[in-house]
Amino acid sequence: MSASPAIREYSDSQFCRVNSAVGIIRHEAQALDRLATRLPAGFSGAVELLLECTGNAIVTGMGKAGWIGQKLSASFASTGTRSHFLHPAEAIHGDLGRIGTDDVVVALSNSGETDEITRILPSLERLKIPVIAITANANSTLGKGAQVVLDYGRVAEAGHLGLAPSTTTTVMLALGDALALVTSQAKRFTPRDFATHHPGGTLGRKLATVNELMRPIGQCRVANRDESIREIYVRSSVAERRVGVILVTDSDGRLAGVFTDSDLARLLERRRDAALDQPIFNVMTANPITVSSGDRAQVAIDILASRNISELPVVDPAGQPLGIIDITDIISLMPVQA
Helix, strand or coil: CCCCHHHHHHHHCHHHHHHHHHHHHHHHHHHHHHHHHCCCCCHHHHHHHHHHCCCCEEEEECCHHHHHHHHHHHHHHHCCCCEEECCHHHHCCCHHHHCCCCCEEEEECCCCCCHHHHCCHHHHHHCCCCEEEEECCCCCHHHHHCCEEEECCCCCCCCCCCCCCCHHHHHHHHHHHHHHHHHHHHCCCCHHHHHHHCCCHHHHHHHCEHHHHCEEHHHCEEEECCCEHHHHHHHCCCCCCCCCEEEEECCCCCEEEEEEHHHHHHHHHCCCHHHHHCEHHHCCEECCCCEECCCEHHHHHHHHHHHCCCEEEEECCCCCEEEEEEHHHCHHHCCCCC
16 A cells, blocks of 8 residues: 555655654753743752652653653762662562662652552552652642652643653653752762762763873973983983973972973974073973862863963972873863864
């Protein structure tokens, strides 16, 4: 049987596909706008329950709501609220033992009548475990069994069928993000705390301290300001990858200046060979830009990008050099130039 003209037009027309996609996104955006202007009355109470919780936020949901629940649990965990996801179907077959009496359960169900969710409610009630419901129906079984209900109201699903969970899960996701982040803010969760939970990947490296990313002083060229350039280059060597800068110190060991490979190249290009046998302080860059020990890597990244430099000394509170942030080590973290 041949396809109907309407279906053929949709399948074959790039315009129809794009128009449908835009319509779906706008439909979901409108639902989020309504949520922002009609935040559930129980929101502050839900935050209070989480702040008072001495155990874990146990998030549960079935199907698409379950996937949103897993994301919410991960968001809780990374922003200062200990959390685990509990699959409701597994819960009724023994995994309810994972829930402690000091926990709070966050249950997601659009209808509020999801069988796997409603079947664990009596057990939670017997254990006196508070429940936060994220649902479209406050009068549902889940809504009536919860201590706090985040009722976002009836939401029409997007798409030509209006059946697949789409807008509802978008609303759940946004409401869950708001719950996790407002709770985190109320706990005074700091960037340093956040870094502790994110040691890996690009994000973890940006949140690390400069001490964690720098090449330590043992891998750097260090010289006294009175030494000649020739003496320094003849005697200096580094075991690791070559560092293209000399850290010049004064008699007290404080950083007095820097001398880069580019500086050396300019001397040779200008035939200033005599300078090679003079004290390095004559040609060094005095009072160089530095970053302080303990600063976040993002501080160093911003300096390197804005000043268009390749090496950035790390100094301690006394001004003594501890190492070098080399742009080649953090190039993947640098902002993309437009």
